[in-house]
Amino acid sequence: MKQWQYFIEKQAFGVCSKIGEKLGIATSVIRMYFIYASFLTFGSPLVLYLAIAFWMNVRNYVRRGKACRETSL
Template identity: 55%
Template sequence: MKRLTDFIEKQSFGVCNALGDRLGFSSSSVRLSFVYASFFTFGSPVVLYFALAFWRNVRQAMRRQRSTVWDL
């Protein structure tokens, strides 16, 4: 079961894992909170999830483009 959740997390932008690492929670508890919050609020956290995924991908792209501060 752990391998399945790791595969799904890697394929789904890694937002829950990044939030869990930053806040000090396990990624499964963050993922479960997203599921419960989207169930009770009729899917509005899904918009937040996609916004965070977009921001995370933009930050990764910026890091890949510029390796040091002096590369302009």
């Protein structure tokens, strides 16, 4: 079960994990809030989740680009 959970966390952008690290809240609690909010608001938190995932991906891409440019100088 832990292997499955690790696979899902790694493949699901890491948004809940990152939020949990920043706020000091357990990742499972944040996931449950996303799930409950999605049911109550007919899925609108999924848009927020995907926007955060996109932003995290862009930020990582920019950081990798800067690191590559600094090493080539």
